[in-house]
Amino acid sequence: MSSRKVLTLTLVRNSVGDILLGLKKRGFGEGKWNGFGGKVEPGESILQGAARELTEECGLKAHSLTKVGLLDFDFIDDPMRLEVHVFCTSDYSGTVIETEEMKPKWYKVEDIPFHEMWLDDPIWFSWYLKGGPQFKGYFLYKGLDKIVEQEVKSTDVP
Ligand code: 6U4
Ligand code: NA
Ligand code: NA
Numbered sequence: 001m002s003s004r005k006v007l008t009l010t011l012v013r014n015s016v017g018d019i020l021l022g023l024k025k026r027g028f029g030e031g032k033w034n035g036f037g038g039k040v041e042p043g044e045s046i047l048q049g050a051a052r053e054l055t056e057e058c059g060l061k062a063h064s065l066t067k068v069g070l071l072d073f074d075f076i077d078d079p080m081r082l083e084v085h086v087f088c089t090s091d092y093s094g095t096v097i098e099t100e101e102m103k104p105k106w107y108k109v110e111d112i113p114f115h116e117m118w119l120d121d122p123i124w125f126s127w128y129l130k131g132g133p134q135f136k137g138y139f140l141y142k143g144l145d146k147i148v149e150q151e152v153k154s155t156d157v158p
Pocket of ligand 3: 038039
């Protein structure tokens, strides 16, 4: 049985540079602030999955999504492997709404609540905030509160 999950994660940034995060209200990552995303469904592309999840979770429609990076997660003593495709957008329409899954809130970059986010986020977020290059990250978790191995590198090098 395959335990690899392909997920998306989208970061929205508005015209003044603030970032929209959502407080996850249920399920995996409950209680953490995060971008918007979820499992890619059979028959849809990763990009389509990212756009769908964004709308489902915060009401916004992305007109374009830019690839930011790829994160791979392994968990000690757990066959689960996550492949998280990270996108960003500043090209969207609609009104931000709270949904069953997420409570959205705009954050200034200097106020991003890293202490209430996944432990890996402060490690790769800087790559996103500085606007490139695209990155590939690997994190080995022991449980959900400890990282025992980590690597983030650029994928732009030839
Ligand atoms: P269902 O089963 O439909 O409620 P679904 O919305 O499809 O769930 P979900 O919410 O389990 O999927 O997806 C998890 C979300 O959390 C994805 O956006 C990826 C993101 N995520 C998972 N591990 C992460 C990590 N270590 N750091 C991070 N985001 C992570 O920043
Ligand atoms: Na989700
Ligand atoms: Na889903």
